[in-house]
Amino acid sequence: MSDFEPKIVAFVCNWCTYAGADLAGTSRTKYEPNVRIVRFPCTGRIDFMLLMKAFENGADGVIISGCHPNDCHYTSGNFHARRRWITFRSLLDFMGFDIDRITFSWVSAAEGKKWAELVNEVTDSIRTKGPFKEISTLDSSKLKQLFYDEITK
Amino acid sequence: MELKILTSANIPTFFNSLIQSGKVVVAPVLKKNGKVFFESVESYDQVSTDYIQTVFSAKSVVFPKVEELFSYTKKEDGSVEITNDLSSVPETIIWGLRPCDSSAFNYLTEFFLRENPDSYYKTRKERTTLISISCAKADDACFCTSVGLNPGSTEGCDILFTAMGDIFYTEVMTEKGKALIDAKLFTETEEKSKEAHLAKINTKFSIEEIKERIQNAYESTQWKHESMGCLSCGACAFSCPTCTCFDIQDEGTTENGKRLRCWDACGFGQFTQHASGHNPKTNQTARRRQRLLHKFKYSVENLGIVSCVGCGRCIRICPAHLNIFENILNVTKA
Amino acid sequence: MIGFKNALTNQPVPCFIEDASQAELIVYTPECKNNLAVYLHKPEVKQSKKIGIFGNMATLRSIIQLTSENQFWDIEKTILTIDANDEVLVFANMEEVETYVQANFPDISEEDLKLLAHLDSLTRDERWKYWTEQFTACIKCYACRAVCPMCYCSQCTVECNQPQWIRVSSKTTGNMEWHTMRAMHLAGRCVNCGECGRTCPAGIPIHLLTTKMNQDLFKEFGTRPGFSTKGEYALNTFKTDDKEGFIK
16 A cells, blocks of 8 residues: 555635645645646536546545635635535435545635645545545446346356 | 146255356345345345236346447557457346246347347347246236236246146246256156136236227327326336337547447437437327337337237336326227 | 326326316325326426316425426416315415415424434445445436426436436446435425335435435525425525534
């Protein structure tokens, strides 16, 4: 496990967190390189299915980050996002999904340091947890098929 | 055809010997929710015997709900490797089909193999042996006697068992069936009458009369009334032992992936949607009419067989409790 | 008039009466469990501008919820039900329906509460195993969507293939995508009629997903679907001081 490097996907809003990540860069702050950033205009645009798709395609952890409440560039996008995250997190937990692999945060354009610390923290925690196999192995697992599709030897 | 007897005491032994032969054995299993489903089993104690019909048919053995047609991988030199390997399809035995179910396999074989033989179906069917058990009980959704079958029919199966007290009267119909018979467990017998041991099912209609009257049923104004309850799900088509409609889906990336054949249903609104956006079947009435006419008219025209076997699964499973034989009767009334 | 009638199998079935002379076909027994509100979306039903519907409590709650979602501006409807004393009640308007429903608002059933409590007592791994086993049984027949009065989108997300949000193939991953997405689209809108779970051919208790969602949303945001025609939808409103403890 010592050479496992987690793949972290970050869904971030353009106006705050993306700018904050940019600031971390221009300040030459060193932080873990495991994160792949996907830029959205606003956290309100982030569909919950995107998180599922990230995990299905090999992500070991996901970060979702946007503007602090009351600071949204579009006034209320992050308020809607917050409600959506509360709901989705509860659903995932009920289904037995490991919600500790998803981290939500508010990172503003001035918080380059916070962004770097957040990525470091998440990468460390996912590295300790190990690779996320639960979804990518679902179809080939030996789950007792109530109504099987293909039987193979 | 050979006639044999298997004592009830020897049924578990025979069954377990099938498992030990290394083949996959699929049998009806009672699940915690009180319903019976076909599932692969490891021993006879998992098999359910006291039920009328399973929820889903066993067609998934030869026509799986998701089937990989081939997979592709892009190689380093830019060429694409396509893999299509049917060698992993195992020898399978289906135990506990009802006579309606095994006769449905006749339709499936006609459909998949007649004109352009489907290699996937062919391979799976060749490696499958069908063991049916006659019906001692029926419920009011069963109507096999109305479509030319009966609870003790040997259509389509390799072996038919009929429970008679403490024996299984065994009719061995094919060479495949014969290959399974263990001379130590089975004894010879003369022909016996099954009638006293079969369920009594009243006929709802005469299939010959229906086949005639349905020729003019397309224009019937009854269709709308009969289809009002239909909510366009796929439950009836998916549980039906003769429904064969499918969709082809590709899953993967530009680097690798697979082509899958998945079940589809004519009840879905988008089933007949064209790429142009036009949909020739614009409402549920048209779609339900298509389904019923396909079962009782178009299959007859195309393949010579009525594709409905009277198993009653669609009636039991329908969320709106639509009843196929009631519908057929009503649209063919003079 | 949408109601129930007796049919050839021993189960009352939904029926659609267009002639007063057939009114005597209508029956109402505890077996009449279907949520008839789903038929209010059918184009054939909407064509007749005046509709009567003889429903159970689930139907009434669905009608209230659909009214709060502005789905009935073009239909005049008469709503009937049977109360606890077997008396027929004819509601003169939606206010009366609301009063009746609010006075008799049903709790979650004993059976469901037990199952929810059981799932709550499992570890995360055990819950994941439970749900993935359930999802493996799913055949994607979409009966759950078909019977749900809240699923009235003229084009469902699953029917979109640019991009393909939900896989068509009914392997476990595709099934999980479907049920997760459906639970999210219904969270805060579902009236807990339980029809989806009851109708599922594979016997999956899908209704538990949305029941749990509704419980949580009521706790967090105070929203209750099917209670009032002016009810709020939790996911398109917000409060600036919504509380959560997990955002860093």
